[in-house]
Amino acid sequence: MTTIDLGAPAPNPLHLLDGLPRRATLTLPELRYCASSAGDAPLPFVLDDAVGVEGGEPPAAADPLADRLGVRPAExxxxxxxxxxxxxxxxxxxxxxxxxxxxxGVDPGLLGALGLLASPSVGVDIDVAAGDVRGKAWHRQRDEAVATLATVDGVVFELAWFSTDDWADELRRVPSIPEDVxxxxxxxxxxxxxxxxxxxxxxxxxxxHRGDLLDAVVATYDGTVVDGDGHRLSTSEIRTVVEAVHxxxxxxIRAMLADVGGPTTTIGVISWVLLADGWHSLRPHRTGDDLRVEVRRVEPFDFATTLAPVLAEVTA
Incomplete structure (x- = not known):
């Protein structure tokens, strides 16, 4: 079983420069040129003429709740x-x-990063939207190295590579809320x-716009909604909460995690939504036969620790 620690950072390396991640900003033509020079290494996305960059591996997993709550700025x-x-x-x-x-030839670091993107053991695909900004990022890990590729427009990309010990810090960049939000x-x-x-x-x-239907739905689930103190919400409180969530x-943010190094691909999904006061995680779980959702207020630095247990499951 692969174990990846996304908690406390590791001690500083003996040689500081050896531990620093590298980043390069590349346009799409530059990225394609480098990928071609890396033995035609496949990139982790496909291009759609109508919408620009779309995700590639890992395979998509159904996440209807995030689909319903998500917003998609104009492509x-x-x-x-x-x-x-x-x-x-x-x-x-x-x-x-x-x-x-x-x-x-092409910088060896770039070639190595593109090679890692093409042949990882673990992959994380991230789709994030906040305000008018929508970005995509692909994180790929193998052994003690991670390579990431990210873009907000499908024209300019950031390629980065670093040790697995630095992965948690990189993941914490993902939920940064734009200043204009x-x-x-x-x-x-x-x-x-x-x-x-x-x-x-x-x-x-x-x-x-069916207020009458909403009243009927809320009444049906009276007494089934619980807050963090164990208090069961009243019907009016339930209506306020479900209206606010929507x-x-x-x-x-939707992150799809996959173990792609074995004979089969295992998928895990993480979903966060940006509400009025910031990010809230959506964690589906079962209580008996009932499928429930825990909606919890989170901070950007919680992103890595939220991914860690799901990553442990998909790599088990």
């Missing part, structure tokens, strides 16, 4: 995306000008546990 049109790519310089010239290509008090408690069917049915009633949502 760039195919024409605008093509125009942006057309303005970019020749990749070989621009890479050489920055010292990333020499007469000996205003936060305010939320009507959702710090912790609330409720039936999945309630949250799902309430969302349908709100989308169809109406306040203006961002989300």
């Amino acid at each position: 760039p049109s195919a024409a605008a995306y093509g125009e942006a790519l057309a303005t970019l310089h020749d990749p070989l010239e621009s890479l050489a000008r920055r010292g990333l290509v020499t007469p000996d 205003a936060l305010s008090p939320s009507s959702v408690p710090e912790l609330v546990d409720l039936p999945y069917e309630l949250l799902d049915a309430a969302g349908e009633a709100l989308r169809t 109406r306040e949502t203006h961002g989300r």
